[in-house]
Amino acid sequence: MWMYLDFPTLLLDRMQVLQPELKEKPVVLFHEQEQRVLQMNGPAEALGIQSGMSLSDAWLLSDALYTLRWREARQRHVLQQVATDLYQVFAVISLDPPAGLWLDLTPMQKLYPDPQQHCVQLQQQLSPWGVRYHAGLGSTPLQAKMLAQSGVSTVGDIPVVYLPCSPVLHEKLSRMGLHTLGALQAVPRALAGRRLGKELVLLLARVQGEQIEKLHFFRPPEWFFQRLELLAEASSWQALRFPLNRLLQDLEYFLESRQQETRQLKLCFHHRDMEPTVLDLGFAHGSYQAQELAQFCQLKMENCQLNAPVLEISIQARQLAPRTTGQTDLLRGPGRQNKSLPRLLNELQLRLGQQRVWGIQNQAEWLPEAAWKRVPAGQVIGVAQTEQRPLWLLPDPCPIDIREWQLLKGPERLSTPWWSQEVAEIYDRDYWYARHQKGQPGWVFYDYRQGCWWLHGWFS
Template identity: 35%
Template sequence: MLWLYLHFPHLLLDHIRRHQPPTGALVIVDGAGHFVVQACPTARDLGIETGMRLKTALGLAPDLNIMRADPKQEAWLLEDQARWLYHYAAHITLAPPDGIWAEVSSLQKLYGGLPAIWQTVEQALTERQLTAWVAIAHTPSAARLLAHTGKGECTADKGHILTALGNLPLLATGFDKKSSTRLQRLGLNTLGEVFALPAAELARRLSPELLAVVQKIQGTRADPKAPWQPPHTFRQRADFIQEVEHSQGLLFSLQRILAELEEDLCWRQQDTDTLLLMLQHRHEEPTRLRIRTTGPEHRAQVFLKLIQLKLDQQPLRAPVTSLVLAVKRFTGREAPGGQDLLGETQDLNEAWHTLISRLQARLGEQALKQLAPREDHRPECAWSASDVRKPGKPYRIASGQLPHRPLWLLKGPRPLLQTPVVWHSGPERISGGWWDGQRVHRDYYIAQLPGGELAWVFRDVQDGWFIHGWFG
């Protein structure tokens, strides 16, 4: 078996720089805020190094941008990397906090050799503007060691790998402190010299645990790695060094996240109809926006337009420190239909969904309604309004069975203030509603008012006269 290990030396830094145009020197400090953990190239040019005290760093660069490392966020980021790597390799294992294993011996045939795999991964890293040290070895631990020291090579030759491992100094092996000290006292300085020791002696004189570590590196002891499964949700986060005050400023990172979402959806062959956008503020509750499309959708452009509309409607309450875009609902993609081979006829189905989504995003979902008749004798109950759906198969109501009714119904009966000039038909008695407490007992007439309009008027039990509709 061959294992590829990706070591991300400054993942958080890459992530932040990816989501914001370069703004100057940037460092990541540890949780307590005392030491520099990661420094960007601009900062390194100014003389800042990892492990330096923050005060010293600030002395070197007074307008330094500082971000605090957050273990939870690092875990998220690592998952993100696993997600794209999963496009290329099936068996992936996470190595928190900053590495990923991928089993590659089974992929050689697919990609046509180890160099091709190496190249593919390197290219993917460049596309994502990520820094990673890559190494290949025959055991997971060996791959990790080589990657950490940056000595990874594209080779499947076991002897070559063992030589490279053997040349590693003991300090780089990551053994526990006590064991390394004892080994050094024994006069051993490289890993190769430790490999040469007899196993039984190593376990007896040092510790069985150390022997296990060494054997795992050598490959004489089993080191199973459970495969990672991609989550069934999409979640991406962008952090801003400088708070964003206008919604326009969010678009840069949204574009990138949406492009990744589109890629992810294409790769899964899925669509979605709901995006959740969470904007975090420094001192306030986060703003949660729900962006809905009317139909299944996967294109980044469409999502971006809808989000823009939503943000236009709802200005930012406070400056944004970070944003999270999450998708939890996925639907399987339907076979594209309606479009001809040459793409000359417009896909009306798609255009319909686009238009309705746009309107709903700006006006609110309640603003759009569809009407349907309902089985009830009372005029105000004989219709219903529902949310907009894509029209299905046309059905026809037997029109002869429906009574004659006006095309306009008033929102509520309005008192009749003018004496009608002509009476046309009536009375039609409508009495009902005793079953649900909204009793209606009316005599309906069609009458022409002095203005020339035809009205549907009724007289109720108390002898009051009302207009209920217009024959428009």
């Protein structure tokens, strides 16, 4: 069993969801080369504008008509986005660009034996998209497609004009008085072949499922991309906040459905006569919520200058990873909003730059001053040391008077390894947990090579 979905106004419907103000005015999408209407919204239909009408005739019906170019690549991308969303429910999907797709219902018949259950599931999945569609159920892909496009309920009632054949064959069928598929199928196949040619025989074989349909099965993309054309030029970051938020909401929905997060965003603001303004955002920790991402974008935009009015916005996220949990809150206090450590690191990176915010990671070295390294913020720190170590390690050990200290725990012998090439000679240190006479706990050691005591760090 196959279901075909036909989206007659897919691109315009999606544009109206992203820019709701379009719903209040008559809007059409037109073919740039042919100068004819391809898609129109409700207010335009109410004026009598129809698909296929010349653009000049449409202008005669309303001088307030808002016209936009239809772009096939954009519609193909929207179709792919819809298929990606449906992939959560329907495992076998085949695209029929630019305005349709097939769903193979056979693998799900045990779960949903009633075809009406598929329709309910489909309606729930497509409701947030706000797109109009016609659905057709058939035993073969071609039957399902023609039922969806024609709007009839039975295969025999399908008008032959919906057969995917040449105009010459359509003309021959009309002259013979064969106006429906049922009337055509009543003609013996051999006779139809002699009178109308091999093209019709092969076409009827596809309708009946006697010839396998060549379909390209869909696999969802591994990254997110969305582009939005603005209704009017925007000359400030403030004017771009609302359309950008709409794109970020789409990104959140994309990530939420996959239980993923992103650590990178690329924003492109396209101008009329110059190269786009590109903002690259990198995060120490992944994020997926539109509200949080919008705040990060705002921080980035505050530090950049918009040199020309913006016509379009595009956003892409490629560095996707499974969502992490268990984040620890930081900066808690009365009257202060809790802020998680990952979010704080993200904001610091955006304000100061990625090259100014780092993390610290342990590494296998004998001497404390060499047992750590600098890593990008947000990177996994690794296994914590089991030995007691100070929170604050001094850049260089400083000499002390041991009479001002009380040795509490130790010693712990640390020696330079004999194979080390970074030191000229081997020497030993005995480390102690000690307390200064003023009360501060510190980490001190006795250096046998120099015969004196040194302070190397402070405990919290």
